[in-house]
Amino acid sequence: MSIRNPKLALYEQFAIVAKALGNPLRLELIEHLAQGSRSVEALAAKLGQPIANISQHLQALRRAGIVSAERDGKYVRYSLSDASVLSAFAAVRGIAERQLAEVDRIVRDCFEARDDIQPVTRGELQALMRDGLVTLIDVRPADEFALGHVPGAVNVPLGEVKAWSQGADPGREIVAYCRGPWCVMSFEAVAALRSLGHSVRRLEDGMPEWKAAGLPVEMAA
């Protein structure tokens, strides 16, 4: 069978990919899959959604070539299937951040109030870590930490931040990171620690971006 309008046919395919990115729940799935591969059940639990709904969205992502599935025991593990997924996400995020007034408003209302201090870049963090000047904490849940984290980071899940900080030296600077640039967890950790008198900054973005930049990743023992 030959194709009448090859250009339109190609653009329809490209549109399938973009359309699959065009849903907030699917974007959140992508963020979680960027931390590592996961079962349907695990993703449903993380997002607080019914399993059937998550399964349906995962299949939409799979039809678009964004994720791939493989069986692992009783579970089906989904993972991102293409390195460009994160760059597509980043480009879309950048457009929204720069062009949409609503994003500005949300950021001002919910994020900037909590942390108006300039975040640490990846390069800065590497220098600080090399010189042993800061304590780096990974505030994600333990299972995500186990799938890969920044070398030298300590896993302090959000719920344990307060308890952990009691044994921490208040004179030593802390850097916190989590899943990505708009993951609320590191904002909340920074707010909590700062109210306890610690000097804290956020890493500019999270684990997936660190990995995507080709920087070393440490796995759990």
Place this chain on the structure above:
Amino acid sequence: MSIRNPKLALYEQFAIVAKALGNPLRLELIEHLAQGSRSVEALAAKLGQPIANISQHLQALRRAGIVSAERDGKYVRYSLSDASVLSAFAAVRGIAERQLAEVDRIVRDCFEARDDIQPVTRGELQALMRDGLVTLIDVRPADEFALGHVPGAVNVPLGEVKAWSQGADPGREIVAYCRGPWCVMSFEAVAALRSLGHSVRRLEDGMPEWKAAGLPVEMAA
């Protein structure tokens, strides 16, 4: 008014941007706007669509922060409003090319048959042009050529390729380019010239990518 779930609220905004990219007609509009700013009427003519339809799609793109509009005399000129639009497009295209079997099929059926020769990269082309080894032709319509083209390129719109080739030295290699990597025009020009005994190759992609790479652009006098 404060926001209950800031992360979801942000992801809804990101989804608006991605959703706006999720339509073949809008992707084609983006390709044309990547050549330069255009009126609604001009875009409707290029795509062969009713004006009201194009206006509607342009407003969807504008709501998503992808294009911006400004009045110019009687016309409203639309243009891309963010540099990341092309990188988002490129990332989506890359995912589709690598992951979707249907794209493979279309390319094999419609493009590879016409040109199975490795395309010229931008770097190669610059070297060839510097040494004066090739004739570079821009096969886009004259109005698009006027809005910006590769320095040294000759404008030979697709319909005039055959006539133009009669005066061309068959011993000299030709490189052709057009709007972008999947614009059919350069494929057709290559096929036409090759059947006439010329040695022709395509540039790997088109004008927008050339400009996005920061390479010099020449405007019509």
Place this chain on the structure above:
DNA sequence: CCATCATTCAATAATTACATTGAATGACGA
């Protein structure tokens, strides 16, 4: 070969996207 259970499918209803038509807007030039 069977029981289990993670995952998928199917059916529903509500919402949103799309192309098309014709009318309304509103800025420009006279």
Place this chain on the structure above:
DNA sequence: TCGTCATTCAATGTAATTATTGAATGATGG
């Protein structure tokens, strides 16, 4: 101020998307 004309809006019908429910599937492990 008024006519012109590019653009936008509004209304329509059709199609696609979404969340939800419950049933079906099918691979695994015994």
